[in-house]
Amino acid sequence: LEPILPIRARTAASRAPLFCIHPAIGLAWCYSGLLAHLAPNRPVYGLQAPHVAGAEGFDSIGEAAESYVAHIKSIQPQGPYHLLGWSLGGLIAHEVAIQLQQAGDEVALLSMMDSYQLSDEWLEHAIPTVAEIIGEFGSDALGDDVEFDQSMSLRDAAELLRSRPGPFAALTVEHLERLYAGYANGTVLAHGFRPRTFNGDLLFFTAGDDEINRTDPTRRAAAWQPFITGTIQNHDLRCKHSAMTTPESLAVIGPVLNEHLEAAAARAREARQ
Template sequence: GASPATGGSMLEVLLPLRPTGSRPPLFCVHPAGGISWPYIGLARYLADHPLYGLQARGLAGPEELPATLEEMVADYLEQIRAAQPAGPYHLLGWSFGGVVAHALAAELQRAGEQVALLALLDAYPLGAESSQEAAPLSERDVLTLLLDAAGLSEEGPLDEELDRDRVMDLLRRKRTIPAELLEERALAAVIDVSNNNVRLLRGFTPGRFDGDLLLFTAAQPAPDSPPDDHPTPRAWQPYVDGMITIHAIASTHHHMMRPEALAQLGPILAAALEETGRRRPTQGS
């Protein structure tokens, strides 16, 4: 298939998944692994909205990783404003990216901008993140993550003596994953980025967002998680002044961009974007 990015690298910080459209863009913040190209799956549900992914620094080439979540937020704000200089803004984040999206929303408001939509995919503040998310990632975890993203994980969890070359071969043949991401250097970077992001989350307290929150929860527990491990949406209440609307999606945390989950959440997200468009007085006729 064609690569969604036009020119440039698939590992850049601002990834134009679909740069065209007459409506306001939706900015999607990466999960802990730092990559945002799985969000391309949203494109078919969001007519006429440009779609951008924010990706972690350190993937495209060696560079210093952010020391704090605030530093990451300031960086991503610059990226967002380069693509869309003024609001209203529409933000989405999955997992770790949800905490960043919420922080971006609060920061944009502090700068006097309007945030019309804040949508989170199974994201929770403050160490409320399930414990599995907080464990440092190994290479095996990253390969599992890539197999997942490529839709190849139906065969069940990877065995301990995972043959990396076999996995890479599988991924190259499937061609749903940007080739650059399958290079040795990029894989190592995903591990560093993930572990850094988990560390950033531990040291961060969210601010307050004065608006509504659209929260999609993963209704199916991860195969290996203890039954009571899942944080509750109530964890967001101290950090959101508006209404929290919750939609349970029949999916596990890691499969929120799979076709089955997208079929559930895509239309709800599209309707929410429509709604924000209707609430605003439009310029011109």
């Protein structure tokens, strides 16, 4: 459970990486399904929260972003940078982009997957059940046949995970306790987050099947317009928030990301000529 997850590591012939920032659960495994839809020489790195390894968490999204900028620069010392974040990860990606720009670096792509500020109204509903925590692993590795008991305990969840194939089988009750505490802390960070202004465009993906996104104007891509100097390009997906990283959803998100990444690479080549 390292802070940087090399979903597809760099090689000498690689292009600039895509850096994917974890949702509130703290893990970045959920982005692995993007590989099938991106160019084979596009490295992908996941940034994981310190609480997944038992370290102290952050006191603010600004502090998290500062740490992640350092991790990103350890992989890619200079821009242009490409960022993606799902849920809480989108808020952190926005602040990472601003900090990179303040350091004089270029951010060629800022993209978010169903990421919003957490208002007072929604904070009381934001602390999840154990079942919701398991659901945000963002993978189909558990299989479609699994039904989550909303009253399950962390021990129940650990036993469920041990019974399934894949990386989640290694998670213990202690791991799940860390993830649960980290998730709860993430909701507090999202509630306290006050975005600054990013100088550029935003690529956004909306969970179109969530009723809250259809009825609450603060839960729409357009809510980011005051914090973006450029344009917002939104793509609605026929899924709920918890299903944004299923293979079906990433089959929609991945090609759009790839198109934007390739366009950014073309612009970079033209600038060098």
